Amino acid sequence: MTTDAERWDEKYRGMLAEERPPDPFVEQALDRLGSGADKPAVDVACGLGRHTRSLLRRGYTVEAWDVSAVGLEQLEQRLQNETGSFLTRQVDVGQMASCPQRFELVLVADFLHRPLFSQVESWLAPGGHFLMVTFTQDHPAPKPGPQYRLEPGELARSVPELRTLWYEEVEGRAGLLAVRTS
Numbered sequence: 001m002t003t004d005a006e007r008w009d010e011k012y013r014g015m016l017a018e019e020r021p022p023d024p025f026v027e028q029a030l031d032r033l034g035s036g037a038d039k040p041a042v043d044v045a046c047g048l049g050r051h052t053r054s055l056l057r058r059g060y061t062v063e064a065w066d067v068s069a070v071g072l073e074q075l076e077q078r079l080q081n082e083t084g085s086f087l088t089r090q091v092d093v094g095q096m097a098s099c100p101q102r103f104e105l106v107l108v109a110d111f112l113h114r115p116l117f118s119q120v121e122s123w124l125a126p127g128g129h130f131l132m133v134t135f136t137q138d139h140p141a142p143k144p145g146p147q148y149r150l151e152p153g154e155l156a157r158s159v160p161e162l163r164t165l166w167y168e169e170v171e172g173r174a175g176l177l178a179v180r181t182s
Helices: 004-013 024-033 052-057 069-078 115-123
Strands: 040-044 061-066 086-090 103-109 124-135 163-170 173-179
Touching: 004 069, 024 052, 024 103, 024 124, 024 163, 024 173, 040 052, 052 061, 061 069, 069 086, 103 115, 115 124
Parallel strands: 040 061, 040 103, 061 086, 103 124
Antiparallel strands: 124 173, 163 173
């Protein structure tokens, strides 16, 4: 049986030259937040780091987490010439009992692990932001599978303890920017 880490390692071995642009919702949400000014941020399930670079360029101190050691190695190579502070960690979010620290920003893009919704408030510092974008059931492509897609309105309801600042569902994608107020 192949583990998630092995499956993703194999996928990333074949993607060495590929670099996808950041998600437009993520970029717009980060623009709304302004400078990261050395604030700690985590890019959860970062893959090859298409959003890690955006966070660094905005001044965040970034932890980039992924289950794939291969993906993280490629990310480190890509970020060699970037300024800013970052750390990569091989993390299986599905196996985490708790988060080792609190962040000013928790970013999750194209990764759906529903138990994370009940944990994210404890990952955020007071006044910290949760930014998530992922697929919905009406996404036109065959991947990801239905279990990795949100139902209509699901993301908007997913973190009731946070205050929503911006939410949208468009063309098979849902995006949320929320803040921890306590």
